Amino acid sequence: MAPPSVVPYTGLVTRAIALAVDALIIHVVALVTGTVVGLIVTALHVPDTVDTIIKAVGGAAYLVWAASYFVFFWSTTGQTTGALVMRFRVLSDNKREPISVPRAVFRFVGLILSAIPFFAGFWPVLFTRRRRGLPDWMANTVVVDTDDALL
Amino acid sequence: MGLADTATDLAVSVTREAMRPARALDRRFRPSAQRAALDALDRVLDSPVTAIAVDRILQSPLVERAITGVVAGPLVDAVADVLIRDAVIERVSAEVVRAGVAERVVEGLVADGVVERSLTGVLADPRVEALVLTTLESDRVEVLVGAVADSPGMERMVARVLESKLLDVGVRQLLASEELWEMIDEIASSKAVTDAIAHQTMGLADEVADEVRIRSRRMDDWLDRATRRATRRRGQPGPGQDLPGGASPA
Numbered sequence: 001m002a003p004p005s006v007v008p009y010t011g012l013v014t015r016a017i018a019l020a021v022d023a024l025i026i027h028v029v030a031l032v033t034g035t036v037v038g039l040i041v042t043a044l045h046v047p048d049t050v051d052t053i054i055k056a057v058g059g060a061a062y063l064v065w066a067a068s069y070f071v072f073f074w075s076t077t078g079q080t081t082g083a084l085v086m087r088f089r090v091l092s093d094n095k096r097e098p099i100s101v102p103r104a105v106f107r108f109v110g111l112i113l114s115a116i117p118f119f120a121g122f123w124p125v126l127f128t129r130r131r132r133g134l135p136d137w138m139a140n141t142v143v144v145d146t147d148d149a150l151l
Numbered sequence: 152m153g154l155a156d157t158a159t160d161l162a163v164s165v166t167r168e169a170m171r172p173a174r175a176l177d178r179r180f181r182p183s184a185q186r187a188a189l190d191a192l193d194r195v196l197d198s199p200v201t202a203i204a205v206d207r208i209l210q211s212p213l214v215e216r217a218i219t220g221v222v223a224g225p226l227v228d229a230v231a232d233v234l235i236r237d238a239v240i241e242r243v244s245a246e247v248v249r250a251g252v253a254e255r256v257v258e259g260l261v262a263d264g265v266v267e268r269s270l271t272g273v274l275a276d277p278r279v280e281a282l283v284l285t286t287l288e289s290d291r292v293e294v295l296v297g298a299v300a301d302s303p304g305m306e307r308m309v310a311r312v313l314e315s316k317l318l319d320v321g322v323r324q325l326l327a328s329e330e331l332w333e334m335i336d337e338i339a340s341s342k343a344v345t346d347a348i349a350h351q352t353m354g355l356a357d358e359v360a361d362e363v364r365i366r367s368r369r370m371d372d373w374l375d376r377a378t379r380r381a382t383r384r385r386g387q388p389g390p391g392q393d394l395p396g397g398a399s400p401a
Contacts, residue, residue, distance in 0.1 A: 011368065011371025011372070011374060011375065012371060013367045013368075013370040013371050013374065014364070014368055014371055017363065085360050085364075086360075086363070086364055086367065087364060126374055126378045127378055127382060145368075
């Protein structure tokens with residue numbers, strides 16, 4: 001009988017670098033979009049009330065954009081751009097395949113919650129055998145290394 | 152002193168005395184004779200008859216035969232022997248190089264556009280192209296080029312060319328030419344070059360990403376070992392490793 005294959009779970013440093021790459025992409029896109037919208041609003045001289053509403057909508061749009069980014073990639077290929085660069089995937093713990101959209105949304109909520117108290121939600125990655133953090137527990141996922149070439 | 156010696160002295164004295172009037176005449180008339188001879192030569196040289204005569208001589212088969220005879224004879228070999236034995240060519244070359252004659256000549260030719268016109272004419276000739284191709288395909292040429300390229304003389308010559316003003320002048324002329332920049336633009340915008348740059352850039356990005364991946368995973372393993380030591384976790388699988396399907400090892 002052949003020995004069972006070993007699955008390498010991705011560690012905290014690798015995941016942190018991937019998250020930084022994703023954050024960079026999200027912020028650059030948001031910054032460019034925000035700058036364009038801000039310039040237009042400035043040129044139009046809108047009232048303060050409308051300006052406040054536009055800012056609130058912009059904040060909400062930013063949140064939706066960030067959530068959509070993660071949810072789309074986790075639920076389709078299991079790899080965000082950062083994960084593609086660092087070569088790992090987010091998969092469901094039981095089926096080992098990309099997760100569904102609701103679970104991806106749930107995982108994104110876990111990601112936000114993990115970051116709020118000094119990234120405490122990610123610390124368990126250091127101490128658990130399968131390197132799982134709060135987002136993984138909430139969405140029942142694991143993060144595993146892949147050998148997929150970038151190009 | 153013998154009788155013979157006395158006779159000899161007497162003969163010398165007599166001869167000296169006999170030549171005295173001749174020497175006096177020579178001193179008196181030599182300058183005017185020389186002037187007369189030069190005047191006569193000038194008149195001969197200025198004469199149209201002389202020019203016609205010289206032309207006829209030069210056009211005659213006699214001159215041709217004479218030159219052919221000289222070229223075919225031992226004189227050429229003797230001259231060549233002398234040139235080689237006394238290193239005449241080397242001495243002249245060294246003097247020409249030292250005096251900067253070659254550089255001045257080349258600068259003048261380049262400035263007058265002679266070099267450019269000549270090169271354009273030569274390069275446009277299809278026979279030159281055929282000759283170059285035939286030559287390049289020759290095995291002997293390859294051997295010769297290798298030997299020349301590896302020779303110390305070539306190294307010295309290249310060093311001298313690099314140090315000379317000739318290269319600076321050539322480079323300045325080249326950089327000032329509009330055709331060069333048009334050619335560079337054409338090459339830079341060609342598909343082959345852009346593809347190569349894109350490939351190289353992506354290869355570089357991939358290399359950087361590979362390095363980051365390797366280092367991050369090394370750091371992960373180090374953190375794992377450190378936390379295991381800190382929490383005294385023992386007898387468990389290696390860092391971050393498990394069986395697929397969520398199963399844990401027994």
